[in-house]
Amino acid sequence: MNILIADDENDIRNLLKISLEENGYTVLTAQNGREAWDILREREVHLAILDVMMPVMDGFNLLRKIREHSTIPVIFLTARGDDMDKVLGLGLGADDYLVKPFSIAELIARVGAQLRRNNEYLLTKEKSNSSITYGNLTVDKEKCCAFKDGEPIELGAKEYKLLLHFIENPERVFTKRQLYQAVWGEEYYFDDNTVMVHISRVRSRIEDDPQKPKYLKTIRGIGYKFHYTGE
Helix, strand or coil: EEEEEEEHHHHHHHHHHHHHHHHEEEEEEEECCHHHHHHHHHHCCCEHCCCHHHHCCCHHHHHHHHHHCCCCEEEEEEEECCCCHHHHHHHCCCCEEEEEECCCCHHHHHHHHHHHHHHHHHHHHHHHCCEEEEEEEEEEEECEEEECCCCCCCCCCHHHHHHHHHHHCCEEECCHHHHHHHHHHHCCCHHHHHHHHHHHHHHHHHHHCCCCCCCCCEEEEEEECCCCCCC
């Protein structure tokens, strides 16, 4: 885990660097907000510890720039212990606020807690993004399988890719050539009949009545559209 320390006090930076490295972290340091911002743009940082009063760019303005692009945990470590400063820092998106003088043990514990919380958030987000639900159909991209009303649907590899392409692009109309390029990966070769056969197979798996599709609609003279009517 990479941790950025931005503080204009050399002794503070060295103390934090040594303590965090002893706990297994990789530490990057900056003596002002501008240096810290340059590091954040060039390196992967998992957590930032910022002073408020820094030259060139202060901690509050640095946090504003961070929150325009990133959700990494940010801990303010500052001598400014006024309640209004705490409210401002937390309101700008800081995750924690520790006032100097501080306990190294407490800071290490807070760093660990913020990293654990952020990892749990990222895992939950990744898991939620791995499946797509549309109507009563769900596609699990991680397991490469599909479900209707919670029951698994038997699909061949190309049928699964076809359904995934549709469910990721609802309401869009695709020609047969576009579908062939997207699913079969052939830019120049095109087999009209192959697409039609696989469309028919997908319909037989996902529709209650393939003759009256609720999902996979034929747009006459153009192609197909994935649109759930719910009727």
